[in-house]
Amino acid sequence: MQVVAEMISVEGGGVPLQDVRVEGEIRDLMVEITTTQTYRNTESAVIEAVYTFPLPLDAVLLSLSVTLDERTLSGAVVAAAEAEERYEEAITDGDAAILLQQIGPGLYSMNVGNLQPGEVARVQFSYGLLPRWQGNELRLALPTTLAPRYGDPAAAGLAPHQQPEYSLLESLRFSLSLRVSGLLAEAAIDSPSHTVSIRPDGEGRRVELAAGRAELDRDFVLSFSYNEAQPASARYDRDGSGYVALASFKPDFGGVRDETPRxxxxxxxxxxxxxxxxxxxxxxxxxxxxxxxxxxxxxxxxxxxxxxxxxxxxxxxxxxxxxxxxxxxxxxxxxxxxxxxxxxxxxxxxxxxxxxxxxxxxxxxxxxxxxxxxxxxxxxxxxxxxxxxxxxxxxxxxxxxxxxxxxxxxxxxxxxxxxxxxxxxxxxxxxMDSPRAEAVRLEWPATAREQFPASIDRLYSGDTLHVFAWFDEPPEGEVRLTYTLPGGRTITQPAGIVPPATDPADAQETSPEMASTLARLGVAAVLKACDDPDVGQARATQYQLISPWTHYLVVEIRAEADKAGELPELRKVPQMLAAGWGGLGSVQGLVHLSSAPIIASADMCLYEDSLEADLEPAGLESIAARTLVDALNALPESYYVPRLKLESLEDLVDLSLPPVVIDALADLVDAGYPEADVVVAYLYLVATGPSGNGLKREARRAIVVACKRHEMVLGLIEEVRSVLPYTPS
Known part of the structure; x- marks a missing residue:
C-alpha cells in the first residue's frame, strides 16, 4: 500500500495533486521532457484543481493528454478565448475538462475541472527546449516550485485562482529519469541541486534521483562539463513540404578582453x-x-x-x-x-x-x-x-x-x-570585458528561404547561439559561423548537419500539426518575437503550440448519469517554499548527518530576571524564539525521526527556554492539560511564527506530525498563546 501525505488547500479541502513524474531524453543540444501529474479527488464533493507551476523559460509545449480512469484523451491547441469559453461550458454542463494556459514567460496554470469523488486524472504533457552554455558547462534547469514574489500578481495578469499560495507544513515529491545520448553523453555530468545516480544506458547514460524521489522545493539542475572546446552541433528535419535546420554554437574568443576604462x-x-x-x-x-x-x-x-x-x-x-x-x-x-x-x-x-x-x-x-x-x-x-x-x-x-x-x-x-x-x-x-564580434554571418550549404534570427547583431564570447533556418531542399553538408574580432582576427566554427533518422527521400510530407519537434521549436522561437496577435494566434494554432494567444484544451462529454450534479469547489495546489528561501532551511550540503548530543552552553541560557530587566516584551519574544530555533536546529536527526522526542517541559528547560515561558506552560499542565500536548502546541507556535522560518525541515515536519497525532493540540494552541507573556515570533 502506498501512503501519500496529502496537502491541505487554503480553501480547507484536500489538495488532489498526488504525484509528479518527470522523464526525458537529452540528445546532443536538444531536450525533450515528459511530465505526468496525477490528481486524485479524496473528498466527497466535486472539485476543480488549479495548479500554477513553472517550466523552463525556453520550454515549448508539444503535447497534452489526460487519462481518466482507463480513458485517454488528447488535448488540442485552441485560440485562447475559444478555449476558455469551451472549458467553462464543459464545467457548467457537468463534463470533465482540462485547460492548460501559459500565463507568463515560463509560468503555466493547469485547471482540472469537475473531478468527481474518488476519481483519478493523470495529466501528461511534454515539452522541448534548447539548453544554454554557461562557461564550460551546459546547464539544464527544471524548475519545480515558485518562490514567493514581491508585488501584486494581479498586476502581472494572474487571475485570483491562478495566484500561487504556499504550504509550510506538507511536502510533495517527484521522480525523475533522464536519458543522455549524443554529444553530451561524453561530458562529465553532475547535479549541484540533487543527489543523482548515473549509469550506462546503451550508447548513452541514464540519470535518476539517487533516493528515487525528491521534494518539489528547488530547481533540478544538471550540468554537463567539457574540458575541451565545446563542439558545435546542427541537425535538420522535415517541416511540411520543406525542411527546417537548427545550428547551435558557443563562440570562444580565446580570452580576448576589452581593456578600455569602464x-x-x-x-x-x-x-x-x-x-x-x-x-x-x-x-x-x-x-x-x-x-x-x-x-x-x-x-x-x-x-x-x-x-x-x-x-x-x-x-x-x-x-x-x-x-x-x-x-x-x-x-x-x-x-x-x-x-x-x-x-x-x-x-x-x-x-x-x-x-x-x-x-x-x-x-x-x-x-x-x-x-x-x-x-x-x-x-x-x-x-x-x-x-x-x-x-x-x-x-x-x-x-x-x-x-x-x-x-x-x-x-x-x-x-x-x-x-x-x-x-x-x-x-x-x-x-563584461568581452569585446563584441563584428561581421557575424552564418553560411548554410543550401539557400535558406527564412532564418531566425534573420541577422546576428550581437555576439560575445561565451554566448549560446541557436539559429533556425527553413529550406526547400535538404540542407546536407556543413554550416559555418564566421565572425571578426576587434583587431581583425577572423574565427570560423563549422558544424556538420545531422540528417533525421528517416531518410529524407523516404520521409512523407508532414502537416503543421504533425510537424517534427525541431520544426515546432523553430516556429516557437519565431513566435516569441511576434507582436501581431492575429499572426501569432494563427501560426500557433497551425503548429499546435501553446502561446499567449492559445491554450491547450481537453474535454470529455460525459453520459447524463455521469455528469457532475453541482458546480465544483475550487482547490488550489499550494507551492512548497523554495529551500533556503527567506532563511527556510538550506540547500547547502545535500547530506547532513549528526549524532552529537546537544550541549546547552552558558551563553545560550536565558534567565527571566536579566531578560525582563533589559528588554521590552518584543525583544524578549524574539530572543526566546530565535534561541529555541537554534537549539532545535542543533539537535541530531534522531530527535525527529521516526517521531518527535520532545514531549516534556524538562525537554524545553534543556533547550534553554526562559523560566517565564516554562512557568506559563506548567500552569496549563496543572490545569489538567496533558503535558505532551502543551509542549507540542508551544513548539507549533514557534515553528509557524516568523522565527520558525529558520527551522530546519525535519524539525518542522516532526512538530507538525506530532500536532496531528495529539488530537487535543489544535484546540490547545490558542490556550497556549493566551497564557504566554508574549507571542512567539
Whole structure:
C-alpha cells in the first residue's frame, strides 16, 4: 500500500495533486521532457484543481493528454478565448475538462475541472527546449516550485485562482529519469541541486534521483562539463513540404578582453527573499568581484530592498581605500531591507551610468522574485546600459533575470546553492570585458528561404547561439559561423548537419500539426518575437503550440448519469517554499548527518530576571524564539525521526527556554492539560511564527506530525498563546 501525505488547500479541502513524474531524453543540444501529474479527488464533493507551476523559460509545449480512469484523451491547441469559453461550458454542463494556459514567460496554470469523488486524472504533457552554455558547462534547469514574489500578481495578469499560495507544513515529491545520448553523453555530468545516480544506458547514460524521489522545493539542475572546446552541433528535419535546420554554437574568443576604462555598477538584492543561502553566497562572490576591479575602472555598489542605498553616493575610482571600505560593507551585508523594489534600484543605477564618459555596465545579483516584470523590462530597453544578471537561489525567477540581460544586450548566469558561486560570478564579471564580434554571418550549404534570427547583431564570447533556418531542399553538408574580432582576427566554427533518422527521400510530407519537434521549436522561437496577435494566434494554432494567444484544451462529454450534479469547489495546489528561501532551511550540503548530543552552553541560557530587566516584551519574544530555533536546529536527526522526542517541559528547560515561558506552560499542565500536548502546541507556535522560518525541515515536519497525532493540540494552541507573556515570533 502506498501512503501519500496529502496537502491541505487554503480553501480547507484536500489538495488532489498526488504525484509528479518527470522523464526525458537529452540528445546532443536538444531536450525533450515528459511530465505526468496525477490528481486524485479524496473528498466527497466535486472539485476543480488549479495548479500554477513553472517550466523552463525556453520550454515549448508539444503535447497534452489526460487519462481518466482507463480513458485517454488528447488535448488540442485552441485560440485562447475559444478555449476558455469551451472549458467553462464543459464545467457548467457537468463534463470533465482540462485547460492548460501559459500565463507568463515560463509560468503555466493547469485547471482540472469537475473531478468527481474518488476519481483519478493523470495529466501528461511534454515539452522541448534548447539548453544554454554557461562557461564550460551546459546547464539544464527544471524548475519545480515558485518562490514567493514581491508585488501584486494581479498586476502581472494572474487571475485570483491562478495566484500561487504556499504550504509550510506538507511536502510533495517527484521522480525523475533522464536519458543522455549524443554529444553530451561524453561530458562529465553532475547535479549541484540533487543527489543523482548515473549509469550506462546503451550508447548513452541514464540519470535518476539517487533516493528515487525528491521534494518539489528547488530547481533540478544538471550540468554537463567539457574540458575541451565545446563542439558545435546542427541537425535538420522535415517541416511540411520543406525542411527546417537548427545550428547551435558557443563562440570562444580565446580570452580576448576589452581593456578600455569602464564604469562598474553592482546592484545587490538584500530583500527578505534573499535570506539564507542566497545572501551568504552573494557575500562570498562580492569579495571576489571587488578583487577583479581594474585600476582604470570606476565603481559603485547599490543594495536594495524596499528602498535602495548607494554605498559611496557616486562612481568612485578603484583604490586601496575604496576597496577596503566596500569590503567592510560586504562583510556586514544582510538580507534585511524588506521588499524587492527592483525598479527603483535599477533607476538609480541608470542615473549613475550617465556619470562620466566611460561606458557603464550594471551587474545585478538577485533572485528576481518580483511580479512587476513588464515595467522593469520596458525601462531597461530604453536605458542604454547593458545588464549582466546573476540569478541566485534554489528557485530563481529566470524570466526576470534572463530577459533583463537579453533586453539590454548583456548576459545572464544562473547559480543554485552548492555550485561554485564565487567562481561563476567572477567568470560572469569577466564577460563584461568581452569585446563584441563584428561581421557575424552564418553560411548554410543550401539557400535558406527564412532564418531566425534573420541577422546576428550581437555576439560575445561565451554566448549560446541557436539559429533556425527553413529550406526547400535538404540542407546536407556543413554550416559555418564566421565572425571578426576587434583587431581583425577572423574565427570560423563549422558544424556538420545531422540528417533525421528517416531518410529524407523516404520521409512523407508532414502537416503543421504533425510537424517534427525541431520544426515546432523553430516556429516557437519565431513566435516569441511576434507582436501581431492575429499572426501569432494563427501560426500557433497551425503548429499546435501553446502561446499567449492559445491554450491547450481537453474535454470529455460525459453520459447524463455521469455528469457532475453541482458546480465544483475550487482547490488550489499550494507551492512548497523554495529551500533556503527567506532563511527556510538550506540547500547547502545535500547530506547532513549528526549524532552529537546537544550541549546547552552558558551563553545560550536565558534567565527571566536579566531578560525582563533589559528588554521590552518584543525583544524578549524574539530572543526566546530565535534561541529555541537554534537549539532545535542543533539537535541530531534522531530527535525527529521516526517521531518527535520532545514531549516534556524538562525537554524545553534543556533547550534553554526562559523560566517565564516554562512557568506559563506548567500552569496549563496543572490545569489538567496533558503535558505532551502543551509542549507540542508551544513548539507549533514557534515553528509557524516568523522565527520558525529558520527551522530546519525535519524539525518542522516532526512538530507538525506530532500536532496531528495529539488530537487535543489544535484546540490547545490558542490556550497556549493566551497564557504566554508574549507571542512567539
Amino acid at each position: 564604469s562598474r555598477i553592482i546592484v545587490i538584492d538584500c530583500s527578505g527573499s534573499m535570506t539564507g543561502d542566497s545572501i551568504a553566497q552573494t557575500r562570498a562572490a562580492l569579495k571576489r568581484i571587488l578583487g577583479a576591479l581594474r585600476p582604470q575602472d570606476r565603481f559603485e555598489l547599490l543594495s536594495f530592498g524596499s528602498q535602495y542605498r548607494q554605498w559611496f553616493g557616486e562612481l568612485v575610482p578603484v583604490t586601496e581605500d575604496t576597496l577596503a571600505r566596500a569590503l567592510a560593507q560586504v562583510q556586514a551585508l544582510q538580507a534585511d531591507m524588506g521588499g524587492t523594489e527592483l525598479g527603483q534600484a535599477l533607476e538609480a543605477a541608470y542615473r549613475l551610468s550617465g556619470q562620466g564618459t566611460a561606458p557603464a555596465d550594471i551587474l545585478l545579483i538577485t533572485d528576481g522574485e518580483v511580479w512587476d516584470r513588464k515595467g522593469i523590462l520596458q525601462r531597461a530597453r530604453t536605458s542604454g546600459t547593458r545588464l549582466f544578471t546573476v540569478g541566485v537561489g534554489a528557485a530563481v525567477a529566470e524570466d526576470t533575470v534572463r530577459q533583463l540581460a537579453e533586453t539590454t544586450g548583456g548576459a545572464c548566469e544562473l547559480v543554485s546553492p552548492n555550485e561554485d558561486m564565487a567562481g561563476k560570478i567572477y567568470r560572469h564579471f569577466l564577460r
